[in-house]
Amino acid sequence: MQLSPAIQELIQALKVLPGVGPKSAQRMAFQLLERQREGAQRLAQALTQAVEKVGHCNDCRTLTESPQCVICAHPARQQSGMLCIVETPADVLAIEQTGQYQGRYFVLMGHLSPLDGIGPEDIGLDVLAQRLSSEAIQEIILATNPTVEGEATAHYIAELARQAHIKTSRIAHGVPVGGELEYVDQATLGHAFSGRKIIEAN
Amino acid sequence: MQLSPAIQELIQALKVLPGVGPKSAQRMAFQLLERQREGAQRLAQALTQAVEKVGHCNDCRTLTESPQCVICAHPARQQSGMLCIVETPADVLAIEQTGQYQGRYFVLMGHLSPLDGIGPEDIGLDVLAQRLSSEAIQEIILATNPTVEGEATAHYIAELARQAHIKTSRIAHGVPVGGELEYVDQATLGHAFSGRKIIEAN
Structure with a gap:
C-alpha cells in the first residue's frame, strides 16, 4: 500500500532529525497529522524562522541571531x-549551567578530523589564532570532548597558544561525581590517579 | 545563559513530536542549525504541505490527500x-505489509474512552453504522488493539454488526511468532490455549 505523497514526503523529511529512523518518522508523521496539526504548523514556522535568522557569532562562532552573542x-x-574552547553550542550551555565559569567561549563547531577532511580552518582555528595575537587573553581553557578527536584538537590549540605565549589548561578528567569506582573505565581511573590532589592538613 | 529567541522557539516547537523531551529537542535544534539547514527547510515545507493537503478518506476515515484513499x-x-476495523492509519500499514488481507478498512482514529470524553461519534461509529446498513458487507474483522479500550471498542462494534446481521470476527490472540513461552504474559498464554487449533491427521 502506498501512502499519499505529502505523507511520504513528511516521513522522509522527518528522518533528517538525529535519532529518528523510518519507524519513528512514520509515528511522528501520523501523530502530527492526527492530533497535532497546530503544533506541526508552529514547528514549520519555527524551522523557517530559525534557518533564516540564526547565524554565527562573529567573535565566538556559536549560534545566535545577532552579530555578537550575549556572552561575547x-x-x-x-x-x-x-x-x-568547546566543540559545540550545547557544550556552552552545559558549562553555563555549572555557574563556575565567567569568561568567554570559542566554539569550534566540530573537531579536527583529517579523515573526514575537517582541517584547522574548518573549525575556525585561523580566526582563533588571530584573536590570540590581537586580544589580551590570559588563559585558555581547553574543554573539547575527551575523545581521540577532541584530544587531538586540544593538542593542536595548545600548540597555537604556546606560540602566542598564553597560559593554557585542560579541564580535569577523573571519576564522575556520584559514580562508582567499580564501573569507571581504566583510562578515566588512570587520569583520576595521575591528577590526584593533596588534601591540605589544617 | 539565554539562547536566542529563534532557537528557543525551535526547541519548544520540536517538543510537539512524540518521544521528544527538552534534551532531545535541544540536540535536534543544534543539529539542524549546525549541519542540516537544507533538511530543516525541507522539513518545514513538508509539514506545511502535509497539514494543508492531507485530510480524511470519506469512506474509511484514514489520512489521505484525495477524497477517497487508494484502498477504498x-x-x-x-x-x-x-x-x-482498525484504530489508526499505522495499523492499516502494518496489516497491508502482511499481504494476508484484500478487503477494505475502517479507521476509527482512536478508541472508545468515556473518561476522556471520546464517545462513539468521535470515532466515526455513526458513519460506520450507516455503512453497515447501506453497503453489502459480508464480514467485519475487528482488529482494534488488544487493550482494555480496544476490546471495549471491539465489543461495541460487534453489537452494531449483530444488529445489522453481519458476520463478525476478532483477530486471533496468542503467542507471537518467534517468541518464547517463558516470557509470554498470562493473558496471552490463556488466549493461546483457549484459541488452540486441532491439527488435522492425514
Missing part, C-alpha cells in the same frame, strides 16, 4: 581574560 | 465484502 557582548566577561 | 478506491477490494 557581556562587558565583565570581555574583561575576564579567559577563553574556553 | 480499489475495485477488487470494494467487491470483497470484507471490512476490517
Whole structure:
C-alpha cells in the first residue's frame, strides 16, 4: 500500500532529525497529522524562522541571531581574560549551567578530523589564532570532548597558544561525581590517579 | 545563559513530536542549525504541505490527500465484502505489509474512552453504522488493539454488526511468532490455549 505523497514526503523529511529512523518518522508523521496539526504548523514556522535568522557569532562562532552573542557582548566577561574552547553550542550551555565559569567561549563547531577532511580552518582555528595575537587573553581553557578527536584538537590549540605565549589548561578528567569506582573505565581511573590532589592538613 | 529567541522557539516547537523531551529537542535544534539547514527547510515545507493537503478518506476515515484513499478506491477490494476495523492509519500499514488481507478498512482514529470524553461519534461509529446498513458487507474483522479500550471498542462494534446481521470476527490472540513461552504474559498464554487449533491427521 502506498501512502499519499505529502505523507511520504513528511516521513522522509522527518528522518533528517538525529535519532529518528523510518519507524519513528512514520509515528511522528501520523501523530502530527492526527492530533497535532497546530503544533506541526508552529514547528514549520519555527524551522523557517530559525534557518533564516540564526547565524554565527562573529567573535565566538556559536549560534545566535545577532552579530555578537550575549556572552561575547557581556562587558565583565570581555574583561575576564579567559577563553574556553568547546566543540559545540550545547557544550556552552552545559558549562553555563555549572555557574563556575565567567569568561568567554570559542566554539569550534566540530573537531579536527583529517579523515573526514575537517582541517584547522574548518573549525575556525585561523580566526582563533588571530584573536590570540590581537586580544589580551590570559588563559585558555581547553574543554573539547575527551575523545581521540577532541584530544587531538586540544593538542593542536595548545600548540597555537604556546606560540602566542598564553597560559593554557585542560579541564580535569577523573571519576564522575556520584559514580562508582567499580564501573569507571581504566583510562578515566588512570587520569583520576595521575591528577590526584593533596588534601591540605589544617 | 539565554539562547536566542529563534532557537528557543525551535526547541519548544520540536517538543510537539512524540518521544521528544527538552534534551532531545535541544540536540535536534543544534543539529539542524549546525549541519542540516537544507533538511530543516525541507522539513518545514513538508509539514506545511502535509497539514494543508492531507485530510480524511470519506469512506474509511484514514489520512489521505484525495477524497477517497487508494484502498477504498480499489475495485477488487470494494467487491470483497470484507471490512476490517482498525484504530489508526499505522495499523492499516502494518496489516497491508502482511499481504494476508484484500478487503477494505475502517479507521476509527482512536478508541472508545468515556473518561476522556471520546464517545462513539468521535470515532466515526455513526458513519460506520450507516455503512453497515447501506453497503453489502459480508464480514467485519475487528482488529482494534488488544487493550482494555480496544476490546471495549471491539465489543461495541460487534453489537452494531449483530444488529445489522453481519458476520463478525476478532483477530486471533496468542503467542507471537518467534517468541518464547517463558516470557509470554498470562493473558496471552490463556488466549493461546483457549484459541488452540486441532491439527488435522492425514
